[in-house]
Amino acid sequence: xxxxxxFATILVLFAAISGxxxxxxxxxxxPPAPVQDSAPPAETKKPKKVWTNDDVPRSxxxxxxxxxxxxxxxxxxxxxxxxxxxxxxxxxxxxxQGQVAxxxxxxVDLKNFSEGEPSTSAGGLKLHKSYSTEPIEAxxxxxxxxxxxxxxxxxxxxxxARKKGVESSQLR
Numbered sequence: 345x346x347x348x349x350x351f352a353t354i355l356v357l358f359a360a361i362s363g364x365x366x367x368x369x370x371x372x373x374x375p376p377a378p379v380q381d382s383a384p385p386a387e388t389k390k391p392k393k394v395w396t397n398d399d400v401p402r403s404x405x406x407x408x409x410x411x412x413x414x415x416x417x418x419x420x421x422x423x424x425x426x427x428x429x430x431x432x433x434x435x436x437x438x439x440x441q442g443q444v445a446x447x448x449x450x451x452v453d454l455k456n457f458s459e460g461e462p463s464t465s466a467g468g469l470k471l472h473k474s475y476s477t478e479p480i481e482a483x484x485x486x487x488x489x490x491x492x493x494x495x496x497x498x499x500x501x502x503x504x505a506r507k508k509g510v511e512s513s514q515l516r
Contacts, residue, residue, distance in 0.1 A: 429505075429508065429510070430505075430510055430514050430515070433501060433505045433510065433515060434514075434515050436501060437498060437501065437502075437515060440494050440497060440498050440501075441498070443494055444491055444494050444495065444498075447487050447490060447491045447494070448491070450487055451484060451487050451488070451491075454480050454483055454484050454487070455484070457480065458480045458481075502515075
């Protein structure tokens, strides 16, 4: 109990001291307010123009563009690509996409086998296949890696063809 009385006494003393300090401050006159100019300097600055898509057509062509004209990509040549090259790329793409489809079928077969379901191949019999002692997960991992490698080769072939001016519609 004496602790709470001490605390209460301290609070009352602080309140009394701050009350007398405020009453002494209120007796002194306040300093005069600064005289303001007729136009504040902040309003004399011209506000920045914000351009929108609607403003650009109305401009007189004096719109600056960020970037360097030297670094802009050059348009692809307008001449058609070599027909032999296009045929070669198309055949390579078909071959690689066929390999990816085969890998997808093998992955489905291995997944079904690991789950105890029947194979999706014809009748489930593969007389030309041999047994593998490699675990199914390792076989599936190897097939996924092979598929990823083939897909990266397809992407590289498409990029090379695009750089040589072959359009994607020509490769279908």
